Every structure is written in structure tokens, then in C-alpha cells.
Amino acid sequence: MMKNKKLFWSFLIILFWQVISMSGTFSSLILPSPYMVIKAFLESIMRGELLNETMYSLIIILEGLFIGTFFAFLLALASIRYKIMEDFVETLIAIAHPLPGIALLPLIILWFGTGRTSVVFVIIHSALWPILLNTTTGFRTIPRIFTDVGHNLGVRGIHLISTIYIPASMPFIISGLRIGWARAWRALISAEMIFGAVGGKGGLGWYIFKQRVFMDTAGMFAALIIIVIIGMLVEDLLFERLEANTIEKWGMTVK
Amino acid sequence: MKKLSLILSIMITLLSIILSGCTIGNQQNLEVSKISVAEQFGLAYAPLQVMKELKLLEKNLPGVEVTWKQLGNTAAIREAMVAKEVDIGFMAIPPFLIGWDKGMDWRIFSGLSKSPVGLVVNNPHIKSIKDFTGKDRIAVPQPGSVQHILLSMACEREFGEPERLDNQLITLAHPDGMNALFSKNDITAHFTAPPYLTKELEVEGMHQILSGSEAMGKDFTFIVGVSTSNFHDKNTKAYKAFIKSLNEAMAYMKQNREATQILLSKAYEMSEEEIEKYMTLEGVSYDNSVAGVPEFAEFMKRNGYISKTPQSINEILWEDVNDEK
Amino acid sequence: MNDFLKAVSISKTYLNENKKLKVLEDISFSIGKGEILCILGASGCGKSTLLRVIGGFERIDKGEILICGNKVLKPSADMVMIFQDYNQLFPWMTVLENVLFPLKVNKIGASAMQRIEISIEYLKLVGLEDFKNYYPHQLSGGMKQRAAIARGLALKPSVLLMDEPFGSLDAITRSNLQNELLDIWRKTEVTIVFVTHDINEALALGDNIIVMDKTPGRIKERIKNFQERPRNRRSDEFLDLYEKIYSMLDVQI
Incomplete structure (x- = not known):
């Protein structure tokens, strides 16, 4: 039902768009018609360019998310294990979490230059803190009964974390991953728009920037379509499935 | 059904607001005494500063309301002109040609400046573009910028393949490019213009391996003035006054x-x-x-940056341009 | 034999906003193997705290808990606690997985197959065999408590600690579960310490009943319950004992 509604509204928006562009009020350099956009989209796909840039962006974001999630878990574990680390991690989050990745860009360029490393760093920064914040909150608010039962049943140490802390904090962890992904995805596109190669690959953000420079407005829209599609796929397929297979199945969704 | 008709009526209302709102915007542009000019930062735009300081336009067109905009890059100027927010813009020839190719209704009305541009390297072993290895990164201000096109021209001459170094280009604004060149971490070479060019060449270990005129094979105009047809046709008085003031500024400088x-x-x-x-x-x-337009156009067409070349130079120059052959 | 589980002058104080609050004072008792001890008292008398102390969940200021003469210092799988909270089952595991989990952790059973057999055996014991693939949130409150009992018993603990496990259930379900518990107890011969505020429940289950006093928690009276099982809740003996305990609990009229 939800999907049908989205389809219906998307159709209406595209219709609306087509009518406006057909009215001739805006030059096609400002608002290309849906037809032109779809044509540019298909052409770019056929050339392989758009798909290549998309793959480049996806690989880089997966790399950043992977590293970011890894460190988030490491810090979250340290903070439940040692009181001193808990204070340290809390301070770290308070400092770093409100900083948008893009605001750090000039500094990151100074430290790591303008290459791929810098983009990965921006993604790690964007993903790490929300995931860490949510995971530690999850760990801290875990119902006491689960840890009591765990102790009672003889679960100790790292086992306690993997078999009880993590699944019990799943609603928090998933929402942290969601926020981390969304932030990282935005930061990635923005960072790519700022630096990238001219002929070589620079990702979707770079593709948009390049189309801008060459005044290919329809091509910019084509890249936006890809961004929307990826956003929807990740949201609807990945996260909704993840939730359906975990916290919804377990009856742990917050009502 | 009720819902659907509600949605449709909302959309129709929105549509009419958008359509009517824009005609109002167009009418505002018809006012004779308003000129909006966009330029970028740099000494290549010096005559415009003279024109501003001496209030030459105000002298030649009493009652004029002129807005000077300094925008960060050519793409922004072009977009502002598409959106009819700017009447006159200054930029290098290649970005102008890209806009023309994409259907922008505009032409060049004057040259503004010639300037050396050069490819500076921080590695003493690199003597020409032939010495670049696959690891070397070259900074240019933008893809499709005059620096990028000139490098492609040089590559065509040297290697027979203009896109030879394209995969090694990175985009950096001039000041960032200069810092990156000095730090020697990221890039080996920087294609730039004064004052960055002169600053870079003053530093030990930096040297130029290619100049703009070497790349092109002749001198060319670095920055040109571009006017939309709308402004040229409908605000002829203001258009003429602007050209007159610009020429006066250049004469004053001499x-x-x-x-x-x-x-x-x-x-x-x-x-x-x-x-x-x-x-x-x-x-x-x-x-x-104005020099170099046909050469740029021909090269850019040949290499797919634009899809067509002008049939005659008059397609892209207004009638009173000093066209230097 | 009467010293299977022994509490020796237990005292505990809570520190609450810099004020010391004595919750348990000088509590001693002992029970034999396979007995059911009911700890009865009004809310806030410290009976749950006492149970947590017995299980090794809480530190104490004075005294000690001994099981077969060994001091209890921390929770262990040998004394399994069944909590009042229905949510003691892990929601991310099915009923079967919940029962299997402690077996795996404690390496009980020679193989995975054998562990599954053990788990199913205990689910049968509590009548949940058909629900083994359900997740806890799909079960009713009574079923959740039965699953928790199966999980605890599968470990073959020597003591089952029960903290008002049927406290939030309706009266009918509660009576049924009490009878089922007695059934299970007969089959497994497990020692049970059962905390309740319900006099009927204590009388139906307990061989011994400790009646607690409030603030600080102390043992007011220890009553032997010699009624034959199955106990008739309408018998004179039952009703007399009820009256006796009721009068002890300081009910204000």
C-alpha cells in the first residue's frame, strides 16, 4: 500500500514537472523536461559513466561505513567495559557529533590532501559518531533483567556483549546505522562535489559537478535520480528488511 | 475521487502561480536603467575595477542602477545569466562556448584582458608534459576551464591524444592549487594564471613547463565580456553605454x-x-x-566538448566586437 | 540434610541520598534439599532483595549464604532465578533458542542434537512444545513464565529462585501455574525458594513459610506447613493457617 502511494505521488510529480517544462516558462537549461532527463539518464548508463561513478561512490561509502562502524563498536565496547573510557567516549561524542563532516573539509584537505583518503575520512567522521552515540545509549539503557539473566545463566565477558548487549540494543544500533548512513551519504556527495578527478572517477557528486561545468542540466538530474534511487533502495530494502528480520520479528520495535 | 480532484486543483493552482510569477520576473528585466554585471576575482578583471572606481558607467548612463557581482566560478556566472539575474558576465572563452553550445542565447561583446597562463611543476626532473608519469597529478581550476582545454591542446600536439592526461587531473581552486603545489603531497603540477602563476614561479624548485600560447600555438584573449541577447536587444542604450565605459576604462589604464x-x-x-x-x-x-575564439571552438568541437562550431563568427560575437584575426 | 541452603545472619543497607536504609537485618534460615521455602511479606519488606542476595546478585554487609557449605559470591547457573518480569526471556531468540542458549553457554549435552533434545524435553514438561518456534512477544504472560521455568530447569540447577513469578497473572492462570509448578517440582526434585505476597500461594506451595517484617526486613515468624499434597484450599487446616498468617501481617482495618 505504502509503495503504491509513493508510486502514485511520483507519477503525479513527474506529470506536473512535464506540464511545467512544456509550458516553456523555464529554459531547458534551468528545468529540463522529464523526457530529456530520462534520455540523459539512459545515455549516461549506456556509456557506463553513470554506473561507474555510482559504483565508485558506493564502494567508497561502504569502505567508510565499514571502518566507521568498526570503530564505533570498538569505542562502545570500551565504554561499557571501563568507567574511564565511558567518560572519555562521552566527551569525544559531545565534541565531534555536532560537527558536520563538510565543515571539517578544509581541515581534512590540510591533513590528508584532496584524494580518496579525505573522502573516506569525511564518511568515517559522518558515520562514526551517530552510530557510537546510539550504540552506547543502547548499551546503557539495556533492561537490567537481561544482564541479570545473562549473569545467572553463566554468560561472561565478551560473550555477554555478543549474545546479549548487541541484540538487546538492536533498535538503537539500527537507528544509529540509519543516521550514520544518511549523514555519510550526504557528506559523500558534497565532498565529491568539492574534489575529484576530471577524466578519472570522482563519484556521483563529482559527476553532478562535471555536468554543471559542462551545462548539462539533464545530466545533473540524471545523477539526482540515481541518488534518489539509491536512497530509496537502502531505506526500503536494506534497513526495512533488516528491521523486519530483527527487531520487528522480535517484537522490539518502539511502539 | 474527491481526494484526486483536490490534489489536481492544488497542482493547477501551484502551476499557475509558478507560471505567472515568472512573467513578472521577466518584466523587471525590461527596465532600461538596471544593469547586473558578474565577474570573478583576479587582476585579469582590472578594467572593471577601474570602471567601478571612476564611475564611468554612471557618467555615460545617468540614473543607471548597476549591480556588480563577484562570483566564485564561471559556472555560477553562467547559471545566473540563464536565470536572468545577470545581464553581462566575464569569463574565459571555453566556458562561454560550452554555454553557447547548450543553447544559451548570448554572445561576446568585447575582449577584456590577455594574460599569461602556465603549467608549473614542483619536480625539477619534469621538463615537459612528456615527462609526467601515471602517478603525477595535475591541478586545474575546473574541467572545461581554459586551463583544462589548453592542456588538452598541448597533449594533442605532443601525444596525438588530447585526453592523455585527463585521468590525472584534479580540480582545485587557484589558491588551493597553489598550496597543494607547494606542499608537494598531492600534486606535481598546477595550471594557473597570475597572480598565482608569478607567486609560484618565485618559489625555488618551481618551474614552468608550458605556457598558454605554447599550448594554443598563438596568443588568445583570456577573459571576454558576454552579454545576453535579451539585454543586447532590449536595453540597447545601456548595452552601448557599458561598452563605451569599458573602452574608456581601458584607455584610462593606458x-x-x-x-x-x-x-x-x-x-x-x-x-x-x-x-x-x-x-x-x-x-x-x-x-x-577578441582572439582565439575559432581555435578554441574548432578544438573543442573536434574533441567533443561542444557539439557544433559557429557557422560564422557573427553567431557568437556582437556586431561591434574588435575581432582580432 | 537440613543445611542444604543456609543463610547466616544476613544484613544489608542501601545508601540512598547519603541516608542509610536498612533493608535486611540479621536474617538466618536453612532448608533441606528438595524443599519449597516461601518467603511471604508485604511490598517493600525486602523479600525480593533477600532473594537476590541468595542468588548472589547483591552484595551484603554482613553474613553469608551457603549452599552445601560453599559460600555464594556471584550468580551461577546452579541457582536459577525466575523473575516476576515477563520479559526475562530474550526477545531475539525463539522459545527453543532461549532454552538452548544456557545449555550451549554451560556446555551441557554432548552435541547440538542432544541439547535440542534436552530443551524439547523441558518444553514438554511445561507444556510449550508446540510453541518452540515462537518468539517471546507472541506468547501470553503465563506462557512466558513457563518458558522461563523450562530454561532454568534445563540447566538442572540445585535451587530455583522464584521472585513472585506469577504475581502479574490473573487468578485462574496463577492457580494453574502453581499446580504445574508442584508437578514439575515432584518430577525434578528441585529445591525452590519462592517469594510471594499472596498468603494462599505460600500455603499452596511451601513446606516452610517465612513471614517477613517491614523496615528493616526481618524474619517475623517461621511456619512449618505439614499439609499433605495435593492441598485442599478449602480444608480447615489450610484456612486456620491462613488466619494465623493473616493476623501476623499487621493488616490495618
């Missing part, structure tokens, strides 16, 4: 060197010595002639 230097040193917040050094630099000149 006749009053010292006064110009003082004026520019204030406008750019640079010392008079620095200004003088730049103004007397070989290859720097300010005049209204």
Missing part, C-alpha cells in the same frame, strides 16, 4: 599608469609594487580585441 596602480592597489588590497609587477608582466594586456 594613459594613467600610476593613477591606475594606486586605484588597483586599493581595490585588490595589494601593494602598488605588486600591481606594477603584474601589469608589466610579459603577456599581460588589457584591450577589447
